[in-house]
Amino acid sequence: MTRPRATLVSPADTPYYHCIGRCVRRAFLCGADPLTGRNFDHRKALILARLSLLTEVFAIDLCGYALMSNHYHLILRLAPARAQQWSTQEIVARWCRLFSGPMFLRGYRNGGVLSEAEAVELARLAGLWRSRLCDLSWFMRGLNEFIARQANAEDDCTGHFWEGRFRSQALLDDAALITAMVYVDLNPVRVGLAQSVAASDFTSGQQRLFEVTPAPAGGGAGNRPRLLPFVGALREGSEDALGYNLLDYLDLVDGTGRCVHPRTRGQIPDATPVLLSVLGLAPGEWVKTVVELQRRFRLFIGSPHRLRQCAETRGWRRVSGVAAARRLYAKASE
DSSP states (O other), X not given: OOOOHHHHOOTTTOSEEEEEEEBOTXXXXXXXXXXXXXXXXXXXXXXXXXXXXHHHHSSEEEEEEEEOSSEEEXXXXXXHHHHHTSOHHHHXXXXXXXXXXXXXXXXXXXXXXXXXXXXXXXXXXXXXXXXXXXXXXXXXHXXXXXXXXHHHHHHTOOSOXXXXXXXXXXXOSHHHHHHHHHHHHTHHHHTTSOSSGGXXXXXXXXXXXXXXXXXXXXXXXXXXXXXXXXXXXXXXXXXXXXXXXXHHHHXXXXXXXXXXXXXXXXXXOSSOOHHHHHHTOOHHXXXXXXXXXXXXXSSEESOHHHHHHHHHHHTOSOOTTHHHHHHHTTTTTO
């Protein structure tokens, strides 16, 4: 049963979400279509440019991404408190970078004086746009509608480009956030399209790796969107950064990547990565979860307690993923 988005996305539960968009009609988002021989790799740079614009305009941060042949993954953080700090003028300027507004806004943006009726309408619109500029569905609309128009124009066709609405998973705690980020960064490795994170073009994992190591000649993917950075302190102490060390995260991604590649799948890291120990996750279950994340968890990812809490606050009898969470969070509950 499809749940209303309002029951799946709540900043009161968590600001972090894993979002997936998938194409229909054998459509190719990026890469080479073996059926037609056409190559759509040029769209990857277009999508990254669009993500850059959206993260500049919205009060939403990008934590991770992976662009695949017929789908994409995003890890996003909502920042509604940031939108509340914007002035009416800034709200209008941001909104008009993406969408058209009423004609009277042209004069307002050029310093013109508004009539009383126009001032009332501006106040109403500013309140509406402020809420939309920190809304996950509006962010995804700004991405998906743009991609669909571009793709349909290239394919000289009309109709749906996306497989219904985008899918979202709420990431309820730090362990869920890091698990989803590693899952996204290792997508090309997990399906055998790349041998390592360094070779995984158009992923946030490669982008973060090249922040600390020189990119090879011709490596990387050109202009990249801004990612929410890592820091060394706990996330609760910083609203504008992820609460862990970048090198620890990259070590976790590298070690996990060696275990999820099709040729070596099933292995367990020789030494438990620092970040796994900090998060208190079971190494063996961690590897299985990174391989099967979307099968083990559906709408929410988190500890058994947080999952049951989400079900209770919504009046649901149960929520999927509790059994998988018990195994994954086993060390944290010891």
